[in-house]
Amino acid sequence: MKDIVYCKTPAEWLRVSENLEDPVHIPLNRIIINYEGSDGKGSIYQDLDQLPIVARLNDISQLGLADRCTKSIQACGTRYGHSIICASKIDRLAQIHDLDRELGVCAGMTHDVATPPRSDSSAVGLSLSDEGWFGYVIDQCPELDALLDKYSVSRGELVDAVRGRGKNPITQLINRPGSLDVDRCSYTAYDSQNLGMVPWGCIEAQPDPFSSIDLYNGEIVFLDPDSVAKCLDSRVNLFERFYKNPCLRAKEAFAGEVARELMDKGIIDHKSIFRMVDVEYDKLVLKHGGILGERLYRLDGFDSYGSVQAGEAELKGHLQQITDRPFVIKRHKVFDPGVETPVVVDGTVMPYREWNPVHAGQLKRRMGKWDRTFVYGYENDKVLERAVDGARREFGFDAATRMEEMMECFDS
Known part of the structure; x- marks a missing residue:
């Protein structure tokens, strides 16, 4: 785990910025992590840093299996x-x-402690909700x-x-459904830059x-609707280009199958998994996951921006190993583009969708396609139809029949 650095001056911040970069950019002379604070309680960071549940996050990858799925990027971010x-x-x-600084810092440092190893790559397969398990953790x-x-x-x-x-207001900053909050903005920028989609220090690209x-009547509102628009675009672009990429979704679906x-087999349970880190989880998958687990971790990498056809090839390459296993039919939660974000226009507070209905509609349409049934990472009927044809040609009738049975469940 990284040591906490207490910054008092801009010069001191510049010296440590490489390790404590804040990708949610604001002008450089304001990027000073004031760990000491005006009330002399700067040790709150140091105290939080000593908690086992927080320390564990330094060994949990932010992007799950991405570092094992791609050749062209370095998905090196951590939940810590x-x-x-x-x-x-x-x-x-x-x-x-x-605002309540102590509550904000505690919430910010602990909000992801219920993240399982490999993050969403295992959470989706195990149907885990980090918010739902937060109380247990x-x-x-x-301490x-x-x-x-x-x-x-x-x-x-x-x-x-x-x-x-x-x-x-602190709740609105850490977790505000339907709207932008610090958590969503931070991982959008942090992940974009770890993925190489946005260069570090590029303020214009990450508003x-x-x-x-x-604050209006206790509600946090945004005074610059244009910066909200740019941020919403950045979030949707990240989801379209990476999080919902068919290739990565295929890998994560296989990972979910291994996790289940x-x-x-009783090797893991919903409680023990929150004590594991990535390395421990990987060893279990390789030891007990059979041929599926071995192939999952040892497949050649591919470009995460690859085509749907590349993802389809991954599916066809694995069908022979999994046709004797039950397929998983699962609805994927629709990504919320954040169009309910309250903005101030001419002194009036309104949701972003009312200020810019055309753009809000575009964002929803772009993400609406993900309101589908995901079966091993595939998001539309045409992809599955091609996969069925490929299964019939390469693996015979049985595999194709199983694929067709999956498709029949789509609208149920």
Whole structure:
């Protein structure tokens, strides 16, 4: 785990920025992680850093299996890096707008502690919700209760903030369904730059809508609708180009199948998995995952921006190994582009979709296609039809029949 660095001056920040880069960019002279704070409670970061549940995040990859799926990118981000970015960003906003700094920092540093190893690559297959398991994970960490008492943070407020409940401005910063929040903006920028989609330091490419916000009746609103528009575009582009890429989805679906098998065998359970890190989980998959687990981790890499045809080839290459296993029919949650984000226009607060209905509609249409049944990572009927034809040619009637049975479940 990285050591926490306490920055007091811009020069000091520049010296450590390589390790503690904040990709949610604001002008350089304001990018100073003020860990000490005006109230002398800077040690809150250091105390949080000592919690086992927070330390574990340094060994959890932000992008799951991406580093084993691609040749052209370095998916090197960790959940710890993302969490400290969120916490420091919320800290600055809390000090500027006189919000509950301690609650914000605690929520920012702990909001991902219920992330399983390999992040979403295993979470989707195991039907895990990090928000749903957050309470269980913090219950296993008695050190957290002592820390919360020390900084006068209510456990209930922390849970509500992480789960997006209530109207507390800190809750709106950490988890605001339907709207932009620091968490969503941070991982959009952080992942984009780890994937090489946006160069580090490129302020224009990664606008920070939080550089211009205010409070109206306890609600955080955005004073620059144009920066919101750019940020929403960045989020949708990231989902279209990477998160929902058919190639990566295919790999993650196979990973989910292996994870379910490990659970069926009693090798892992929903509780033990939150104590594991990536390396431990990988060893279990290779040891107990059979041929599917071995092929999953040892397949040649491919470009994550590859075509649907490349993803289809992956599916056809594996059909022979999995035709004797039940296929998984699963609805994928629609990605929320954040068009409910409240913006201020001529002194009036309104949802972004009302200020720019055309663009909001475009964003929803671009992401609406993901409201489909995902079967091993494939998002539309045409891809599956081609896969069925390929299965019939290469593997015979049985495999093709199983594929057709999957397709019949699409609209059920």
